[in-house]
Amino acid sequence: MEKEILEHGLSWNRRRFLSTMSLGIGSMALGSLLMPDLFRGGIMDDEAMTPGLPHFAPKAKRVIYLFQNGAPSQQELFDYKPKLREMTGQEIPPSVRGNQRLTGMTANQASFPLVGSFVDFRQYGESRTWISDLLPYTAKIADELCIVRSLYTEAINHDPALTFIQTGAQQGNRPSMGAWLSYGLGNENKNLPAFTVLLSRGVGNGQGVYSKLWTNGFLDSVHQGVQFSKGEDPVLYLRDPDGLNRKDRRDMLDNLAELNELSYKTFGDPEIVTKIKQYEMAYRMQTAVPEVMDLSKEPDDIVKLYGPDCLVPGTYAANCLLARKLSENGVRFVQLYHQGWDQHGNLPYEIAKQAKDVDQASAALVIDLKQRGLLDETLVIWGGEFGRTSYTQGTLTKENYGRDHHPRCFSIWMAGGGIKPGIVYGETDELGYNIIRDPVHVHDFQATILNQLGLDHEKLIFKHLGRRYRLTDVSGHVVKDIIA
Secondary structure, three states: OHHHHHHHOOOOOHHHHHHHHOOOHHHHHHHHHHOOOOOOOOOOOOOOOOOOOOOOOOOOOEEEEEEEEOOOOHHHOOOOOHHHHHOOOOEOOHHHHOOOOOOOOOOOOOOOEEOOOOOOEEEEOOOOEEEEOOOHHHHHOHHHEEEEEEEEOOOOOHHHHHHHHHHOOOOOOOOOHHHHHHHHHOOOOOOOOOEEEEEEEOOOOOOOOOHHHHOOOOOOHHHOOEEEOOOOOOOOOOOOOOOOOHHHHHHHHHHHHHHHHHHHHHHOOHHHHHHHHHHHHHHHHHHHHHHHHOOOOOOHHHHHHHOHHHHOOOOHHHHHHHHHHHHHOOOOEEEEEEEOOOOOOOHHHHHHHHHHHHHHHHHHHHHHHHHOOOHHHEEEEEEOOOEEEEEEOOOOOOOOOOEEEEOOOEEEEEEOOOEOOOEEEOEEOOOOOOEEEOOEEHHHHHHHHHHHOOOOOOOOOEEEOOEEEOOOOOOOOOOHHHEO
16 A cells, blocks of 8 residues: 555656655755745744743633624614714715715616614613613623724625625635634633534525635644534434444544555655644544534523524524533634625514524524633623715615615724723713724724634744734734723
8 A cells, every 4th residue: 555655756846846846854954045945934933922821921821703604783783872863864974974985786776865873771780881772681791791883894895795794805715814813822621622613593685605704724724614404413413323332433434544645755745644633633623523512402591591592503593502611622713604784674673583583692692702711811892894975875764774884983892801891981972973982993803813722923923935924914902901
């Protein structure tokens, strides 16, 4: 068998030549003289870090990101604007709108009438935070939340904005945030992946989600997010086929590992080593995943906390409960995507349904983590890819309206993980259209998340194709005012 592999390796290519040339001290010296970067591609240098070690003491160990795909309207949820309601039907002042880039859906509108929120807001907690009546459960944890009302992005359409906030770039093929954390900090549980993904969908217009959002990009494929699905097979192709027992599977993997090791000795491709690791992880996951995905043993008080939907596989509530279980079992980054927030029309009806879908379970997750002593070490994030316009899209009626995409400002909330509780950061103008205090760019947001896990965003680097890449590209500042 070894002879066959060696014969196959006689088809000399660049990879074979370079890996063979690197054998021996003399060959390494020659290779480094001919190609100075030969031994540095994908290897972190002195400007970066050692995988698995933070740069400084972390405030959080893990992240649960409750991503609301489609862009929730901040005016209906977290950014209370009585003046906007007062001016409903009036044209947005040119001084406010300025020369904002518009989507093709509203660029040709004849007018841009303002529309205030149909829902009332109230102040909650000792922090006296304004929160919409659409979110009664979230309102109860107001003093646990840091609401950022001044996030902004350059992207105006869903795909680039979603890709940007998840990967730090508007184009694809870049590592996602979870992949960067897996690369920088490694895995806490050898039986589960460091980065997992859960999907759910509400009643509204759902923008698609796709695997490039949890890709490893140019990092080793071991860092890619693993999607968990509802049903009997939460991870596809993980279960042994009929007629194959555990011993047979173990023997098969051992033989496959020997073949891969021979191939690695021949070609020197590090992805072969990664593949061996992935097979072994899959083998261990066969036991660990069914146990962690089983919600039937959750006590009645937990089911009541999250709501009855938490026992229905594939729902947002079930995924929030799974996120808690995955996180407490050492999964570094749990990413939820809940689709249905793209409300260009029929917003009052659809956003009420969407809010009801996520409100109880989102609050329950924070409460559950806190009562287990896990909130301090778990950073929970709730939000979408951009905001919504203060003017209506299409015809404005008393009962119905919609809002277009708005990258200039939007709201998210964070809880736990060393973030200050019970505060509101940033401010928009009285119409909720422009930021007037404490702007937070997407790269600032990403830098702050990494900071909470003990990572310097300027040092979390991977060299690829001659360039040093990072999640925050060439910008980003930690938002120190929201850190406890």
